[in-house]
Amino acid sequence: MTATLPQTTPSTEDVRELTYSEAIREALAEAMTADDRVFMLGEDIGVYGGAFGVSGDLVHRFGKERIRDTPISELGIVGAAVGAALAGMRPIVEIQFSDFTCQAMDQIVNQAAKIHFMLGGEVSVPMVLRTPLGSGTGAAAQHSQSLEAWFAHVPGLKVVMPSTVSEVKGLLLAAIDDPNPVVFLEHKLLYRTKGHVPEGSARVPLGRSVVRREGADLTIVATGIMVSRSLEAAARLAEEGIEATVVDPVTLTPLDEAPILDAVRRTGRVMLVQEAPGHVGFMAEIAARIAGSSALYSLEAPIRRLCGLDAPMPYAPALESAMVPQLDDIVVAGRALATQEA
Amino acid sequence: MTATLPQTTPSTEDVRELTYSEAIREALAEAMTADDRVFMLGEDIGVYGGAFGVSGDLVHRFGKERIRDTPISELGIVGAAVGAALAGMRPIVEIQFSDFTCQAMDQIVNQAAKIHFMLGGEVSVPMVLRTPLGSGTGAAAQHSQSLEAWFAHVPGLKVVMPSTVSEVKGLLLAAIDDPNPVVFLEHKLLYRTKGHVPEGSARVPLGRSVVRREGADLTIVATGIMVSRSLEAAARLAEEGIEATVVDPVTLTPLDEAPILDAVRRTGRVMLVQEAPGHVGFMAEIAARIAGSSALYSLEAPIRRLCGLDAPMPYAPALESAMVPQLDDIVVAGRALATQEA
């Protein structure tokens, strides 16, 4: 069930360019226009326009009630979203930095994720928790984490990491439709990136891995900001005659593993690239899926994980970039993997 | 750096039997006697003796100041422990159920784990967070989680899952000595189990995997309650002529991978057993380490993960036991793996 990337085949009417932030804002606006149960709550999403400017002018279009500024109370606002969802609304919570989900883990994990199952299936918690993750802004250890592995490990949560401007709108609309709690992890460095965004309210279904590039020599599986970085690296490698397939899971839970396993079977060599620290990170799961399937027999080399270092994120720019895989790191590791003796 | 299991070779003077709870209590008492910086804080650890009776009579021996009952304020008490540690104490926090660490994630993850690195190394946070995990008590979804994967993924935290009565005392003493924050994950079902506990204050160093059993046909890696269950299963399999090596990482972070990889090289077949849901769980990391190393070339079959189902923990006993690997499941899966065509 692999989907191919809209932007690779832009249909004539969706050639306009938007930023990732604008695409998200458009999804929010369309969802709120179409369904009056949908509303947003979060810190400084009103006149301030959001810590990263995502909600922008929405408060002027939808009012303070539906673009609801909150006190600094992450646990309270996520809990309020759970309650509102149970009472028939479709809340969208913005947490300013994903690091602050730590404040709200009880309501996310012990409440939102479990209620549908725990109460016997009669009710559900249709809410979306949007939050930016990642480093690259010099904000140091408490404002730069990538905690997707935690959420992906929690049964009852759907977890999405939109990596392209073209898909983020449709993915968010699908997340808002979803009757389950969806953790929607946006990368800070993507907010200003531009791309083609389809007009209209076409959904991009959750739970589909996307093959971003086809190549016979190795498979790169990457998430979030590492997807574009890996595609760049693949282009560089192609100049050297090394052809890489790049697969983006997009949805971490529920995971669509087939396209990944197929790619491994075709290429025999795998590199897993993520920004988060490697130890017990999401890419460990990808490695385990491969090594736990018949794709194992196709492996011509050990599975290479290229991940963030297992350390807190430092402030100094040189240290910050040394912490996470950069373009050159991916190229070098990809080359080594492709040329390694079987 | 594998250590062999004390209880398999009990020296004459340490043949007394204690329960897991008693062994923990003994470690707590010895640490508090030896070092007046050590104290405990937690909910109902005083006259009540602890939700699982671990602190027992300690309040009568060390007083209310050092066995400090707290209000129901997990975030506050972990934060207080961080502050006390910075001010020269050696606090030990008890969180009644590991599920409630959700309330305290900010202080555990954003503060305790990062302070040493983030502040440039001049200070550290020598604290121990003890908390029971696991299912089997009919306490349902909010009181039965096994969240070790989260903590193991956080740089700056050491994570221990003591699986035997003989080692838990020495491991806890080592955790209390450690200048870093240590998350000490006790399994509820182990509290009443008995075993030989060495007299005296011998430490069991953190960061050592333990080979619990040697066998040539397959390797079982298991954590927590699954260690004893896997050893039982191995004994059953032995009756059928299938010899399993059983390795227990004991410390999840920092992980001692060598004994695991060596065992894989010797046996060629691997089964990874944990109670927590499989998806992005700790055993995914073990699979990734194997598939990422030369041990990959020794694999004669895909790596078998036998984990908890990816669902919240139900209340009904039949459902609860269906959720996590039971003795028979391990035997059946082990047999299938050992006899599977290469």
Add this chain to the structure above:
Amino acid sequence: MQTVVTNVQIREFVITAIAHQPPVQDGVPAAPSSDPATARAALGTMWRIRRFEEAVDDLFARGLMHGTMHLSIGQEASATGVCLALRERDAITSTHRGHGHCIAQGADLTRMMAELLAKETGYCRGRGGSMHIADVATGNLGANGIVGGGIPIAAGAALAYKMRGEDRVVASFFGDGATNEGAFHEGLNLAAIWDLPVVFVCENNKYGMSFSTEFSMAVPHVADRAAAYGMPGVTVDGNDLDAVHAVAAEAVDRARSGGGPTLIEAETYRWKGHSKSDKNLYRTREEIAEWRGRDPIVALEQKVTASGVLTAADVAAVRDEATDAIKAAVREANSGPDADPGDLLDAVFAPVDATPVQDVTR
């Protein structure tokens, strides 16, 4: 793209509690004990709670029930008095000690007992157990195993009602211990700044597990904490049904008319241990005996018979009905099928095609 109604099945209202609200004279409801029908209904609710939990205690002792149980025997008046002040379509959030709230809201006793007996016919199909009973039909948004967990959820439900312009109220139950959690602070603050229609009901039974309120907070009354949120805080004898109902009715009325939230502290006591593993080392026999002497049910019975609102025979009949109702519930519940392990994984997510237009208290 307004989506279609689906997975919320609406069952008939079980109106035990709310059917018999006391007569109202110029805006002020009469004391429940002063009206025969209301007194009978309230007494019946209290007896059903008492008998239900005695049955649970017994089933547990006989090894016929597993897990753990938190009994509210001795606290029946607060649950009953508060829910009596609610209307149809109002909602509650409850706690680990929630059987009383659930029954006072009019839950189906058989489905409750079936849940505790891990039956497929239980409220949660045996998935939740004692700490997680919720009831769509009677507006019970759910018991909660997390201390303080229901407080922000209550605020959120009230926010939904307010945003939709519905004149519905949420009563949020929690204990004294819960008021030391950050969730209490954040939940009450949100309700206060947004003037939400919530009534926060703290059942102060003097202990959070073993920890006395004398040590867990530095103020004499939980109600004193209302000052931090600019909301009214009132302390009431939680064992006096009329008193609880009076303050609750006033708070519910204020909430419904846009006056915002109230913090009610109902002083009461749990006769039994905190849970099944409590050795009662933290309170004296004398204290327990004293409070058993202040049995909220006996107090109400004496009041209504003394006043002649009900006869001794009426009272006995109410008690017997409750006893029979619980016996029947246990019997019926036991006859149901055990929870079915078949579909554990299918039950984790609500089906995407079944996006609900959901309102657990429609």
Add this chain to the structure above:
Amino acid sequence: MQTVVTNVQIREFVITAIAHQPPVQDGVPAAPSSDPATARAALGTMWRIRRFEEAVDDLFARGLMHGTMHLSIGQEASATGVCLALRERDAITSTHRGHGHCIAQGADLTRMMAELLAKETGYCRGRGGSMHIADVATGNLGANGIVGGGIPIAAGAALAYKMRGEDRVVASFFGDGATNEGAFHEGLNLAAIWDLPVVFVCENNKYGMSFSTEFSMAVPHVADRAAAYGMPGVTVDGNDLDAVHAVAAEAVDRARSGGGPTLIEAETYRWKGHSKSDKNLYRTREEIAEWRGRDPIVALEQKVTASGVLTAADVAAVRDEATDAIKAAVREANSGPDADPGDLLDAVFAPVDATPVQDVTR
């Protein structure tokens, strides 16, 4: 097995602030502005804060500094007045807006600037940056990037001092927005029930980022929240050094003498945006202008010159010293080596053999 002292290096005290406490007459300290030495020291501290942050603002604007910065220009009196009331070996916890607290505690300006410039010679070796400066020598337990994060930590440090019978006090700084976090509630409650020697200092600058205190809480004053913890709550003009010092001195004295914690609300204002990305859409030019007219430094200068405690020349000299000190700090800091990526992984854990007998404020 008492373990050995190791990894905490004790450097010489930097006693800028605490060297010059005002003379004390029968228990009551004189107003800082009434004593030449104290007035000079306090004014010097305020100017160093102002000049430090102006320099940071400038370096940032010129692209010589990265990340983000939260400036406290306009709030200098609260940091200075509170820290002036502390003694050697007392401690503080600080916030994302912490340069002022850090300087008022007497931090080394060069090491601070070096940290912001991502130098190996910075307080955190360039690992922490603006939001994470801590200083072992002056008892600064650390700035914090988490709103409210320092509050329970302050309680814990105070608990350690109390358990060891040391008469040391912790001042915990935080903003108005932080008082809506659960951490505030839990931290203050613990300090209250344990009578801990903490002074909670809320710098109420009217906004949590863009959200006005008019909307974020339902009480007129943050100090009103003290009632929930049975501790004294006092609101003071946070731009009046003498006033801040007076209430702080009283609270510190109470804490030190076993009287428990106090919540101080210092009403002040930040002149600059919340951070580098603030477009100032949530407050009016008039409001900003009005508060700029209430410059705490100008106010103190006028007071001390009017009273004759200092001459205009003294005042100018103090300002110039501060200006030079910051210039020197920037110069020295720039000359230091950049943070070294070499040992990232080695720096994650403190070495096990180096178990510290640690006290960041020994």
